[in-house]
Each structure stands twice: as structure tokens, then as C-alpha cells.
Amino acid sequence: MEAMSIIVALGVLAIGGALVVTGMRARLVPVGDAGDYLRSLDDEEPGDVYEQALAEPFLGRIVRPLGARSLGRIAGLTPRNYLDGVHRQLVLGGVAASVRAEELVTLQVLGGVAGVVLAVLYTVFADPSTNIGVLALVAFPLIGVLAPQSWLKRRVAERTKAIRMDLPDTIDLLAISVEAGQGLEGAMQTVCSHFDSPLSEELSRTLKEMELGLARRDALQNLRRRTEVPELSNFVLVLTQADALGMPIGRVLRTQAAEMRSKRRQWAREKAAKLPVKILFPLTLFIFPAIMVIVIGPAVPSIAGAF
Numbered sequence: 001m002e003a004m005s006i007i008v009a010l011g012v013l014a015i016g017g018a019l020v021v022t023g024m025r026a027r028l029v030p031v032g033d034a035g036d037y038l039r040s041l042d043d044e045e046p047g048d049v050y051e052q053a054l055a056e057p058f059l060g061r062i063v064r065p066l067g068a069r070s071l072g073r074i075a076g077l078t079p080r081n082y083l084d085g086v087h088r089q090l091v092l093g094g095v096a097a098s099v100r101a102e103e104l105v106t107l108q109v110l111g112g113v114a115g116v117v118l119a120v121l122y123t124v125f126a127d128p129s130t131n132i133g134v135l136a137l138v139a140f141p142l143i144g145v146l147a148p149q150s151w152l153k154r155r156v157a158e159r160t161k162a163i164r165m166d167l168p169d170t171i172d173l174l175a176i177s178v179e180a181g182q183g184l185e186g187a188m189q190t191v192c193s194h195f196d197s198p199l200s201e202e203l204s205r206t207l208k209e210m211e212l213g214l215a216r217r218d219a220l221q222n223l224r225r226r227t228e229v230p231e232l233s234n235f236v237l238v239l240t241q242a243d244a245l246g247m248p249i250g251r252v253l254r255t256q257a258a259e260m261r262s263k264r265r266q267w268a269r270e271k272a273a274k275l276p277v278k279i280l281f282p283l284t285l286f287i288f289p290a291i292m293v294i295v296i297g298p299a300v301p302s303i304a305g306a307f
Contacts, residue, residue: 078105086152091226093155094198104148111144159198163229164267166199168260171235175253184239184249185210202226216243231263 086101119140123133170191177187185207192204202223209219217240224236235256242252 078102089152089156092159092228093152094159094201095152095155104152107148108145111147112141113144115139115141115144160227160229162197163199163202163227164231165264166195166197167229167231167235168257168264170195170199170203171253171257171260175250175257178250178253184216184243199232231260235260 083101083105086104087096090096090099090101090104116137119137122128122136122140128136173191173194174184174187177190178184182190188203188207192200192207205226206219206223209222210216214222220236220240224233227233238252238256239249241247242249
């Protein structure tokens with residue numbers, strides 16, 4: 001009876017994992033030119049929609065809608081504040097276009113269920129001690145729940161670091177372009193064409209917002225909200241104030257570029273100062289024991305013979 005319950009639980013878990021993976025594979029279609037989109041609608045025949053739907057594989061036609069319903073049910077049980085916080089982290093990590101907050105929360109739930117199943121299987125078949133069994137029942141579900149959140153936090157940290165490191169070079173190119181006679185929008189377009197980084201992607205999105213009619217101040221504020229990098233936020237604030245007061249943009253950009261280069265040197269010095277402390281752990285755990293074995297190892301037989 002217990003084996004049948006375990007088999008049923010594993011089957012339900014496998015189906016749920018397939019639903020979530022299938023749902024997460026769906027990607028948002030990037031928004032292009034409105035005229036091209038309307039022309040594509042004019043050229044599209046009604047029968048092509050059904051033919052394309054029938055041409056999709058079974059998972060795309062049947063499993064994906066079921067996965068969307070499951071995601072909606074699980075999301076309905078999740079507090080809205082938590083979903084908003086997860087969505088905010090997805091935006092900061094640059095994966096909001098490919099992963100939804102509901103999908104990540106569902107993945108956390110399935111991870112917790114998988115942890116419970118693995119812990120039960122371990123305690124039933126491995127027959128560990130009571131303390132180890134209780135630890136497995138607590139640790140496995142906790143790891144399954146926290147693993148997606150840990151992945152998201154790592155993506156946010158990596159993207160923030162990439163933006164911070166690319167900011168001085170980006171501001172340098174902006175300053176050179178503006179001093180060469182381009183406007184701020186043209187300078188941002190030059191940066192987007194010469195860089196392939198998270199910062200250039202955000203600048204490209206800002207340019208698209210301006211092209212759609214959003215004011216420059218609002219577009220720059222949206223850029224600050226999507227990144228939440230302190231150095232970039234200060235740069236946006238200075239740029240907005242200079243634009244409002246009518247100050248020369250080129251001079252402001254040149255000053256900000258010099259300040260960003262100085263901050264980048266400070267980051268390098270800070271990392272170099274932390275290196276001796278960080279290297280103590282691998283030095284103590286791996287290098288010192290090997291040295292002791294090499295130095296004292298030959299004398300061990302003589303010492304053992306003396307006793």
C-alpha cells in the first residue's frame with residue numbers, strides 16, 4: 001500500500017513538473033513596429049491560424065493550456081504582495097519576459113513537494129537514524145522551495161554587477177557622442193549599437209519608450225526603476241536635473257564619466273583588500289593540510305616506531 005502511494009505521488013509530481021516546464025518554455029513575443037504588425041495581420045489568412053495550431057506538437061496544444069490553468073490556481077492561493085515582489089525580482093534580473101511570477105511560485109511549490117517525496121523515500125528505504133531522518137524531512141523540502149529563489153537572487157546580483165561595470169564605458173561613449181554633435185537619444189542609440197550588455201538592453205528599451213511618445217524624464221525614471229543600481233540611479237537623477245535646468249549635457253556626461261571611473265577603481269581596490277581575508281578559508285582547509293602531510297608524513301613511521 002505504501003509503495004502504491006509513493007508511485008501515485010511520483011506520477012502526480014512528474015505531471016506537475018511537465019506542466020510547469022512546458023509553461024516556462026513559452027516566451028513572450030517581442031513588440032516590434034506597429035505598422036509591420038498590422039501589415040502581418042492583413043497578410044495572414046484565417047486558415048493559417050488553425051493550420052499552425054494543428055502543426056504544433058501535442059505538448060503545445062494540450063499540455064500548455066492545462067499548465068496555464070494549474071498556474072492560475074496556484075497563483076490564486078498565493079498572496080498578491082508576494083507575487084508582486086517576485087515579479088519585481090524578475091524585472092531586476094532581466095527575465096520577466098521569459099518567466100512569470102506565477103511560474104516561479106509554482107516551481108517553488110513543486111520543489112517543496114519533490115523535497116517531501118524524496119525525504120519520505122529516503123527515510124523509508126535507507127532507514128536512517130531518527131535525527132538524520134528528521135533532518136532530511138526538513139532540509140529536502142526547504143531546499144526545493146528555496147532553490148528557485150536562490151537562482152533568481154543570483155541572476156539579480158549578476159545583472160546588477162554587469163550594469164555597474166559597464167556604466168563608466170557607456171557614459172564615456174555617451175559623452176563622446178554628445179560632444180560630437182549628436183543628441184542624447186542619438187548617443188543612446190550609438191551605445192546600443194556598440195554594446196551588447198544588460199545596460200544597453202535597458203537603454204534600448206528606454207529609447208523605444210521615447211519613440212512611443214513617453215517623455216524623456218518619465219522614460220529615464222522607468223530605467224531607474226527597472227535596474228535599481230545606485231550609481232545608475234544617481235546618473236539618471238543628475239541627467240534629469242541637467243535637462244530640466246538647461247545645462248550642457250556633454251559637460252554633465254563628461255563629469256559623470258570621470259566620477260564613474262573613479263568609483264570603478266574604488267571597487268577594484270575594495271575587492272583587492274578583501275582578497276587576503278577570503279583566501280584564508282581555502283588556505284586553511286586545503287593547502288595547510290597538504291603541506292603538513294608532506295612535511296610530517298615521512299616522520300610518521302619513525303614516531304610510531306618510537307612509541
